[in-house]
Amino acid sequence: MGVERNPNLVEIGRQIVKKCGGVPLAAKALGSLLRFKKTESDWMAIKDSELWKLSGDDNYEILPALKLSYDHLSSCLKQCFTYCSIFPKDYEIDVTMLVRLWDAEGFLKPSDGQMDMQQIGQQYVDELLYMHKALHVISSNVTLVRALHLKSCPLRSLPDSFKKLKHLRYLDLSSTDLDSFPPCISTLQNLKTLNLSQTNIKSIPDSIGNLCNLSTLDLGYCSHRSSLPESICALSNLHTLTLKYCRDYFFHKLPQNICNVNRLVHLDIHGTQLTCLPRRLGKLSQLRTLPIFICGEEEGCSLAELGSLKLEGELQIKALQRVTSSCWGCGTLPVLLFLTPGLPT
Known part of the structure; x- marks a missing residue:
């Protein structure tokens, strides 16, 4: 029986509306909740909740x-x-990046059906959109801060006091004026997301390997003057590594042991000047995003590595002149495939 045909629900609904005190945001928030509730007991539980007794500020009706x-x-x-x-x-x-972040945190519950994690995440987004649009939390104790958005701030360095942010999990320093990697970042043991995209940082130190909980690292559009350190391969929780459009000539290879980062799902090397890929990429069984594969002549760099991967999206294959056999393996090929004879000059 629908709500409109149940007079009891209609009456309970009117009483709930009165408790909202005429505040549209409160009514909208509860309306999005009640649309999923079909029984009188569910509606009564909301009407009679102890939370309505909250008082003490001008947001009396909104907070409950x-x-x-x-x-x-x-x-x-x-x-x-x-x-x-x-x-x-x-x-x-x-939305796509948000779902990846949720996935990296382990928030997405696998479906019993045929939906992949991106589809599950999109479903979560749709459900949350029925609620209100914003929840912005500010901590009164700076040492308890969990997220810092400093995007586009005119920062050239970070103070040593950053070491006190032991609970920090999200740090966005993109589009700042940083030209070197701040040493204090390496002390943030709980950091899970680090965004250094579109900065002038020339190199990443070995100390980045100390960030044992890091799951997302964005170095896109940076001008690296050296290759990434091998210590990145110690980041056992790394889920997403973005190197998009790191075009500097000196940045031409990835750490040789990147295949040991077995939780890696997204490796974005689109628009880079890489001339080769590390051996045994086929060991990355969780990998779903790899926009470019560069064929190599040595063992472990052949097209056969694609056989054990289940990549999604586009894949461009470069340096086909190095291919000596037609072995493609038996893995699932991406939706779109582009073949490129040689590397760009």
Whole structure:
């Protein structure tokens, strides 16, 4: 029986509306919650909640409504929703990247059906959109800060006091004026996401290997004057490594043991000047994003490495003149495949 045909639900709904005190945001938040509730007991539980007794500020009607809508989310959605609080108000979030971040944190619950993680994440996004648009949390204790958005700030360095941010999990330094890797970052043991894209950082130190919980590292559009250190291969939780458009001539190879980062899912090397790839990339069984594969002549660099991968999206194959056999393996090929005879000059 629909809500519109159940007079009891209609009456309970009216009482809930009164508790919202005429505040549209409170009514909207609870409306998005009640649309999934079909029984009188569910509606009564919301109407009679102890949270309505909250008082003490001008947001009396709003806070209980928001708290109720949050409390009735599934545990997975609660984690995803709370994670969104790291973004500033009115920040334009890229849904694909957001889903990847959720996936890297282990927030997405695998489906019993045929949906992949991107589809599951999109479903989460759609459900959360029924709720209100923003939750922006600011901690009064700076040492407890978990997220810092410093994008486009005119920063040339970071103070040593950053070492005190032991709980920091998300750090966005993209498009800043940094020209060297701040040593204090390497002390942030709980850091999970580090965005250094579009900076002038010339090299990444070995100390980056200390970030044992790092799952997302974005170095896109940087002008590296040296290759990445082998210590990156010690980041056992690394899920996403973005090197997009790192075009500097000196940045021409990846760490040789990158194949040991067995949780790596996204390796974006689009637009780089790489001349070869490390051996045994086929060992990265979780890898889904690899836009470019560069054929090599030595063992472990042949097209056969693609046989054990289940890549998604586009794949460009370069240096085909190095291919000496027609072995492609038996893996799942990407949706779109581009073949390039040689490397760019």
